[in-house]
Amino acid sequence: MFCSPQLCCLWNVVTINAFLDQGMSSLSVYGPPSPGIRFTKSPANLTVTQGNSARLGCAVEGLSEPEIAWMKDGEKLYSTDQMYITLEAQHWETFHSMKSVQQQDAGKYWCEVEFHGMSISSEPAWITVEGVPHFVLEPQDVATFPALPFNLTCAAVGPPEPVEVLWWVGGQQKGNAQPSPSVLRVSGVNESVKFYCEAKNARGLSVSRTGTVHIKVLPEAPQDVQVLQVLESNITLVWVPGFNGHSDLNTCTIQKSGRKVQLPVWREMVPPYQKVIGGLDCYSNYSVRVQCDNEVGSSPFSPWVGFQTPESVPLVAPKNLTFDLTEQQLSLSWATLKEEELRGRLQAYKIQWDQGGVSQDELLFKENVARLSGGGRFFNATFQVSACTVVGCGPWSQPVLVMPASVLHRSTQRGHMWVGLLLGLLVATMLGLLLTVLVHRRNKETQFGSAFKPPGDESSVSFTAARSFNRQGQDPTESTLDSLGINDDLKTKLQDVLIPERLLTLGHMLGKGEFGSVREAFLKIEDSSVQKVAVKVLKTDITSSSDIEQCLKEAAYMKDFHHPNVIQLIGVSLHRRPQQRLPIPMVILPFMKHGDLHTFLLMSRLGDEPFMLSLQTLVQFMLDIAQGMEYLSSKNIIHRDLAARNCMLNENMTVCVADFGLSKKIYSGDYYRQGSVSKLPVKWIALESLADNVYTTQSDVWSFGVTMWEIMARGQTPYPGVENSEIYEYLIRGERLKQPPDCRDDIYEIIHSCWSPVPKCRPTFQRLIEQLEGIQASLSPAPNKEPLLYVNLNAEDSDQGAVASGPEEPSWGVPWQCVGMEEDEKDWLMIASGAARAIGGDYRYIIGPPSGGIDEDGRQVSEMLEGIPEDVKEEDEDFIINV
Incomplete structure (x- = not known):
């Protein structure tokens, strides 16, 4: 029988259901057979590129108003926008759509309907997600002793496979790419370093969380x-x-x-x-x-x-209970208890007594004396006393029998005689021993103590001091600026912010750099309170006055800064080092709760618990930095090292510009020329600064543009895949940083304007503030979004072989033009902008080799590669995303 594919499919369905009616095997292996109810369409297997959309469909016949549930790996999927399409009477179709497929969406899917308590299921289908590698084991933090070897482990999977792993430790690549999983053997480190791994497959590259190798140190106090x-x-x-x-x-x-x-x-x-x-x-x-x-x-x-500890009942009974009996009254007295015997606060003394074997009412007294009137009535009575606290009363004293004094005198007179004889004998014995010691020991009293000469031929003297003296010297004197060997002008500037070292208590290290470290500390202030601060400490192996002077110049700049978006100096302290001529300078700064902006941005995207940063927040970060830089430029300060890593976030999420180690004050003219060789942040430096070592406020604007790009890219490193040594050639060709994903065109236009090769064509910081305030005013509250993926995938359907295209570039005409440009500058811009459009791509992320597709302007990709050297084409063509 011949039929179209649609008719054949329908015939197959009818045939299968006929078998169902005859009790044969069910169409669905997941649900029991049910006469008259059948799935006429089951979801189909899909292989989807990460970030693309996907849709599964199924259709059921035999129910008037079915509730079709979508299942994934045995769990029911809940959707608020599920739609039903009526194909015909009692025949319904529904779809499950995913706008942006991620790795967690991979799995087995099917449909289910309920009928009289039974579940009827469609055939299952599998969604396979192809994309950048997915980490199944990311490198974890390591704690070790200095120079002790250790292993780092990283594992990632596709699809597609294979996946290769490349290690970065301390900012440097370690070895070559290895198949996943990868174990890196590290011979040992002497200080804390950061590390991460990169996983690469045919679809792209993923970066793991950043781990830290910690050096084990002493713990802090509980x-x-x-x-x-x-x-x-x-x-x-x-x-x-x-x-x-x-x-x-x-x-x-x-x-x-x-x-x-x-x-x-x-x-x-x-x-x-x-x-x-x-x-x-x-x-x-x-x-x-x-x-x-x-x-x-x-x-x-x-x-x-x-x-x-709490109170308790007294431990012992009062001692020495005595009485004095007259015809008018009976007086009782006893010794008070010691504090450790009482074990609490005394409330009263309780007296119990009996007469003729009959107990009488107990009596309470505040003092250790009791006076009872009518002495005759207590004759032959027995008394006991106990001490009481708030908890209770202690043990009773020994009973005392009250009798007249004459009777007691006769009964005790004989006992007193024997006691007197024994005491006399004891005194005589003690006097004899004392005389013997005095004869054999000559005693000489001195002004300062006693010296004794024992018997024997050898003369020896032992000395007992009558007074002790403290000969401890005074505390070491505080270091002063005079001991540093710095110039007088710098000493004068810093004299009023010098803080004694004794007022500082250093805590754990917050960060470490080439010239020193930043440590948490506590500063005692005048009202005896303590302020949490951050302290920049120069390295202990720096012994040159010039290096110390360079460190203190940064503090001298900061002394005059008073702006909410510029970090302010608290003071300078000097740490005296044993056996060293020069003390170590310490610059005391406010403690910034959220650390540097670059780390904060990275943690929002790659941390253990990623979080969403709204566009309003990112624009506010840029605005804070622009306002701080505008303030510095008004003070004739060139920063020269503006980057996200040198911007700090305080507890109010306000950004403060910091780290003025490379800053210079302009005393004449409007530029500064770098004369000495020093380490400079190449990827943040303006084109003219790379070429001629010339720095101006306009070169800070260039760095601000790179910093804005860092913010929009959530901490990604600028110019991924471009080495520092290649930056100048890269920029001179007209290349610039590409528009980050999710970056609005108007924001990128501001960023791009900061990178004009002609410095005077770049906007001023005041103009940048106005532009950012305009964008901020136009923003409405942003809806909640999923965290950004650290990938750059733009292909709609890579299975169809199409070349992925990057974000559509805004039509600015010839970029970077401004009023007052020279003609040769305009010609250069025309060439530069053409070069910028001739070569594209981000070498950090891999989508796949170009397949000869056509770009937006209708040019063949192969033609666009003509300007690239052959060796570059052969080695790097797999790394080109958007050409």
Whole structure:
């Protein structure tokens, strides 16, 4: 039988359902057969490029109003925009659409309908997502000892396969690409470094999270030490460990002090971070402190924490209960208890007594004396006394029998005689021993103590001092600016911001660079409060006065800065080094809670918990930097190192321009010429600065354009795939940074205007502020969006062999023109703009080799490659995205 594909398909469906009616095997292996209900269309297998759209469809016949559910890997998919299409009576079709397919969308899909408690399923289909590699194992942070070897592991998968891994450690490539998974053996490091891996396949390149190799150090002191569950004789002590020094804590030491003595020390395995301390006295004051150990050593102790144990009943009974009996009254007295015997606050003394074996009412007295009227009635009575606190009363004293004095005198007279004889004998014995010692020991008193000469032939003197003297010298004098060997003008500028080193307490390191480090610190101020600050410390191996002077010049610039978008100087301190002629200068700056802008942008995209940054926020970042730079330019300051890494974010998410190590003040003219050789940020430097070492406010505008590009690219490195040594040739051809994904055309137009090869054609910072404020005013609240992908994929359907095209370039005509240009400058711009359009592409991300497609202007791709050298075509044509 001959039929069209559509008729054949329908015939197959009818035939299969006929088998179902006869009890044969079901069309669906997932649901039981149901007469009259069948899926006439099941979803088809799809292979989709990451970022492209996909649609699955299925159709069911036999139900009047079916509820068709889409399933993925056994889980029901919930959609608010599912639509049903009526094909004919009791015949319905529905679709499941995905606008931008991601790796997590890969899996098995099918449709289900419910009928009388039974689930009827369609045939399943699989979606395979092709795109840049997906990391299944990213490199994790490493903690190690200096120079000790360790391994780093990274694994990524496609599709497509194969996937190769390339390692970057400390900003440098390590070895060549290796098949995934990859294990990198590192021989050892001596300081903390960053590392990451890149995974590449035929679709592109992905960058893993950035890990850190930490050097193990001593832990910090425990924090938040608290005493819980204070009982009579024990407490529960808890604490929070401080920074562990990148090494697990194994034990903690608890010290306890009492009234006058240092009490035992306990060493506890941790976690948990708590200790039950027993054997305590009631109603006593104690103090405890804690230190913790890792494999490097012990942390400092935490501050002492005091506590008082609760009251209890007295420990002993009052002693020396005596009485004085007259006909008018009975007086009782007893000794007061010592504080450690009382174990609380005395409330009263309780007296119990009985007469003739009959107990009488108990009596309470505030003092240790009781006076009872009518002495005769207490004859032959027995008395006991007890001390009472708020908790209760202690033990009773020995009973005392009240009798007249004459009777007591006769009964005790004989006992007193024997006591007198024994005391006389004891006194005589002690006097004899004392005389013997005085005869054998000559005593000489001096003005300062006692010197004794023992018997024997040899003369020796032992000396007991009558007074002790403290001969400890004064604290070392504070370092001054005079000890640095810097010029007088710089000393004068910094004299009023010099802060004594004793007021600073340095904490852990926040960052490290070529010339020093930045550390967290605490600064004591005049009202005895403490301010958290950041301290830039010059490297300890720098011994030259010129290097120290260069560091302090940055502080001198900052001393005069007063603007919310420019970091302000708090002060300068000098660290005295033993056996060194020159102290180390320390520049004290405000502590910035969110760190540098570049790291913040990277963490928003590549951190462990990525977060969305709205366009309003990104534009505000740019506006903050522009306002800070406009302020600096008004002060005739050229920054020369403007980049996202040198902009800081405070607790209010306000950006402050920082790091003025390369800044220069213009005293005459409007430019500065670099005379000495120094390390410079090549990818942020203007074209004329690379060519002639000339720096102006307009060259800072160029750097600001690169910084804006960093912000819109969420921290991506500029000119990916272009080496530092190739930047000048790259720019002179008219090449510039490409428009980042999700960057609006009007924003990129502002960015692009900063890169005119003619400096006077670049906008001023004041003009940039006006333009950014205009964009900010036009922005409405941005809807929530998924985090940006760190890829550059623009192909609609790579399976059809089409060449992916980049963002459509705004039609600016000949870019970078301005009023007052010379004719030769205009000619140069025409050539440069043509060159800029002749070669495109981002060498960092790989889509696939060009296939001879046609670009927007109708030119063949092969023709566009004619200007590229043959060796470049052969080596790099797989790296060209958009040509």
